[in-house]
Amino acid sequence: MDTQSAVVLRNAYKKYGGTSTWVLKNLNMTIPRNQIYGLLGSSGCGKTTLLKCLVGALDLDYGSIELIVNSKKKIGFMPQETALFDEFTIAETFQFYASLYRIPSEEFRAKIKELTDVLDLPRDDQICSTLSGGQVRRVSIAVTLLHTPSLVILDEPTSGLDPVLANIFWRYLNRLSVQGQTIIITTHYIEEARQANTVGLMRQGVLLAEDSPEVLISRYEVESLEDVFLCLCNQQTHTPAIEPEKKVPFKPAYKDDSTNYSMFWPHTKAIVFKNWKWVQRNWVMFSMLSFVLSVACVIESNECLKYYPPMRVGVINHGLHGACENYNPRAFNCSETQTVDLSCHFLGLWRTEKPDMPLLMYDRLDEAMRDGKSRKLVSIFEIPANFTAGALERFEQGSKADQKLLDTASIDIRIDSTDFMAVYKLEQDVRDVLELTFQTHLKTCGYNPSAADIPPMIIYKSFFNKNVVYKPYDYTTHVAMACMCGITYLAPLILMTISLCLEKMTGAYIRCLVGGVKIVEIFSGYLIMCVLFTLINSGLMAFFQFVVYAKPYGTFWLGYLLLNVLGFTGTLFGFFIIVLTNSLTESAGIAIVSSLAMYTFTGFIWPIEAAAHPVIQTFSNFVFPNTLGLRAYLAIVWKDASFFNQQVLHGFGICAAHTVLYILLTIAIVKYKKSM
Numbered sequence: 001m002d003t004q005s006a007v008v009l010r011n012a013y014k015k016y017g018g019t020s021t022w023v024l025k026n027l028n029m030t031i032p033r034n035q036i037y038g039l040l041g042s043s044g045c046g047k048t049t050l051l052k053c054l055v056g057a058l059d060l061d062y063g064s065i066e067l068i069v070n071s072k073k074k075i076g077f078m079p080q081e082t083a084l085f086d087e088f089t090i091a092e093t094f095q096f097y098a099s100l101y102r103i104p105s106e107e108f109r110a111k112i113k114e115l116t117d118v119l120d121l122p123r124d125d126q127i128c129s130t131l132s133g134g135q136v137r138r139v140s141i142a143v144t145l146l147h148t149p150s151l152v153i154l155d156e157p158t159s160g161l162d163p164v165l166a167n168i169f170w171r172y173l174n175r176l177s178v179q180g181q182t183i184i185i186t187t188h189y190i191e192e193a194r195q196a197n198t199v200g201l202m203r204q205g206v207l208l209a210e211d212s213p214e215v216l217i218s219r220y221e222v223e224s225l226e227d228v229f230l231c232l233c234n235q236q237t238h239t240p241a242i243e244p245e246k247k248v249p250f251k252p253a254y255k256d257d258s259t260n261y262s263m264f265w266p267h268t269k270a271i272v273f274k275n276w277k278w279v280q281r282n283w284v285m286f287s288m289l290s291f292v293l294s295v296a297c298v299i300e301s302n303e304c305l306k307y308y309p310p311m312r313v314g315v316i317n318h319g320l321h322g323a324c325e326n327y328n329p330r331a332f333n334c335s336e337t338q339t340v341d342l343s344c345h346f347l348g349l350w351r352t353e354k355p356d357m358p359l360l361m362y363d364r365l366d367e368a369m370r371d372g373k374s375r376k377l378v379s380i381f382e383i384p385a386n387f388t389a390g391a392l393e394r395f396e397q398g399s400k401a402d403q404k405l406l407d408t409a410s411i412d413i414r415i416d417s418t419d420f421m422a423v424y425k426l427e428q429d430v431r432d433v434l435e436l437t438f439q440t441h442l443k444t445c446g447y448n449p450s451a452a453d454i455p456p457m458i459i460y461k462s463f464f465n466k467n468v469v470y471k472p473y474d475y476t477t478h479v480a481m482a483c484m485c486g487i488t489y490l491a492p493l494i495l496m497t498i499s500l501c502l503e504k505m506t507g508a509y510i511r512c513l514v515g516g517v518k519i520v521e522i523f524s525g526y527l528i529m530c531v532l533f534t535l536i537n538s539g540l541m542a543f544f545q546f547v548v549y550a551k552p553y554g555t556f557w558l559g560y561l562l563l564n565v566l567g568f569t570g571t572l573f574g575f576f577i578i579v580l581t582n583s584l585t586e587s588a589g590i591a592i593v594s595s596l597a598m599y600t601f602t603g604f605i606w607p608i609e610a611a612a613h614p615v616i617q618t619f620s621n622f623v624f625p626n627t628l629g630l631r632a633y634l635a636i637v638w639k640d641a642s643f644f645n646q647q648v649l650h651g652f653g654i655c656a657a658h659t660v661l662y663i664l665l666t667i668a669i670v671k672y673k674k675s676m
């Protein structure tokens with residue numbers, strides 16, 4: 001690049017991902033140093049796209065860009081949109097960019113004074129969302145010029161400014177160019193551009209002409225720049241090629257920025273500060289979405305569980321009729337098989353191994369069923385009269401045992417099948433205790449205890465007929481807990497999506513990127529906020545659980561840790577959605593659809609998950625990590641530490657897999673779209 005030029009663009013081609021039309025078509029442009037360059041053209045001709053390529057917010061597909069600057073920090077970019085953070089006051093806005101650009105405080109104060117005078121800025125304690133359109137534009141211009149950039153790029157800065165102010169502004173730009181700043185400006189008011197040193201006239205992605213306004217006017221022998229533009233449009237007979245003629249591989253112009261992470265912490269800190277202001281100014285919505293809902297969930301689930309009946313099991317032992325109430329299973333020896341029924345041993349072991357599920361002895365099945373249906377019992381074990389003899393003979397006969405014998409040696413289990421978790425847990429428990437029963441018998445009698453690893457002798461029946469799917473009582477309990485897991489996952493996701501989407505739409509986000517902030521720094525800023533609030537959230541939930549309800553179950557804290565990790569995964573998912581989509585509608589659509597799917601598959605609508613095909617259950621376990629959070633939470637209710645730990649560990653594993661997956665997908669999409 002020669003010493004007279006500030007920007008040289010050659011053979012530039014650009015089209016947006018997913019579209020087939022070239023927005024920039026073999027565009028060549030030379031912008032002289034220390035001058036004002038006015039870029040003019042009809043709406044949709046590609047001016048904004050060109051400027052975004054110059055500032056590094058978009059990459060060209062082909063072509064080269066040479067710049068007077070080697071870092072984005074030396075650029076001042078004003079996007080067409082308002083590009084301000086609505087929640088900030090004007091003073092906070094300036095403070096934010098001063099910290100991004102690390103402007104010394106003396107210089108900062110002097111510049112603010114200068115800009116306030118030139119642009120007639122409003123009072124600095126006004127919140128940006130309350131400013132008028134013209135005021136927003138003036139603040140936006142001030143932000144662009146705050147750090148005295150070498151290259152100033154302004155996308156329609158004067159629309160919305162009154163003519164007097166616009167005139168003052170142009171004179172100010174002239175002063176800046178004389179002082180050594182190069183200015184590129186687009187405007188729809190073509191005549192206004194006569195104040196520029198050079199103008200470029202663009203149409204359909206190509207540059208039709210580039211010269212000083214006076215030279216162009218005299219060359220075409222017309223009165224105004226508008227007439228020059230009309231002449232050029234009439235002359236443009238050549239329709240640009242559909243496919244690039246010269247495919248020059250594009251190399252990003254800001255090499256210094258891509259490898260430099262020295263500003264990681266200052267940038268991340270500025271993003272955290274900005275996010276904090278967002279929370280502060282939207283505290284009602286924020287508190288409702290995170291803290292209030294979480295605490296409400298803890299209260300609701302505890303209130304429900306307070307009335308949860310103990311998991312009593314009814315027993316009808318046809319052989320012994322409750323004769324072995326005081327039987328001690330630890331004192332079992334082989335000879336007792338002759339005198340003690342094995343069912344007694346089974347029930348004794350049950351009492352010691354499963355103290356949370358007390359046994360109630362019944363003489364008659366109809367009495368037990370009445371209590372079962374009125375929900376006093378979770379299950380009924382019906383043990384046949386000759387259970388011991390049948391079981392022993394079954395060991396003798398092994399695979400030759402006939403059906404009649406198998407029936408004699410089986411315990412009938414009637415169960416409240418409306419509760420998926422209850423069935424699952426009870427099934428496990430009965431298997432465990434039966435296995436233990438036979439193992440102790442075989443071991444003490446000198447046989448191989450592994451012989452007890454035979455299919456369990458259980459026949460399941462249901463309390464209710466098949467039409468009864470759930471009872472509202474269980475449903476409420478499960479929903480309360482599912483809700484708790486869901487919130488920790490969804491709250492950061494929703495907040496992240498809303499906040500980042502708004503920033504993307506207003507252009508504030510792109511201005512940060514041009515200010516040298518990296519995607520990873522924006523992400524870190526969000527993540528820090530998310531972790532902070534999930535910790536506060538978990539702390540509040542823990543306070544209610546441990547202090548108010550005083551139920552510290554063993555490794556319960558692991559469950560809260562998992563909830564935090566779920567929040568982290570939710571944030572990552574939110575970030576991925578933002579990268580993937582182009583508008584708030586799309587982002588909201590994906591967030592809502594994924595949440596609905598999540599709630600359908602993960603037990604929020606509990607019986608649906610229970611009834612789902614195992615493949616769908618496995619799928620939902622992986623796709624929605626909070627399923628596991630929910631299971632872990634349920635395990636607390638069942639006071640089953642091993643099941644709980646297993647679910648929590650599984651949950652951490654799934655969250656880790658999600659983390660890697662979202663990061664990879666985000667990188668892939670950023671690379672594919674060549675932007676965010």
Ligand SMILES: Nc1ncnc2c1ncn2[C@@H]1O[C@H](COP(=O)(O)OP(=O)(O)OP(=O)(O)O)[C@@H](O)[C@H]1O
Nearest residue numbers: 016019023041042043044045046047048049050080
């Ligand atoms: N994100 C995008 N995805 C797909 N197409 C886009 C995108 N942004 C812009 N375009 C298309 O690229 C073309 C050029 O748009 P651009 O915004 O650069 O025009 P412009 O000259 O700045 O228009 P205006 O003066 O009205 O702001 C338009 O046809 C527009 O529809």
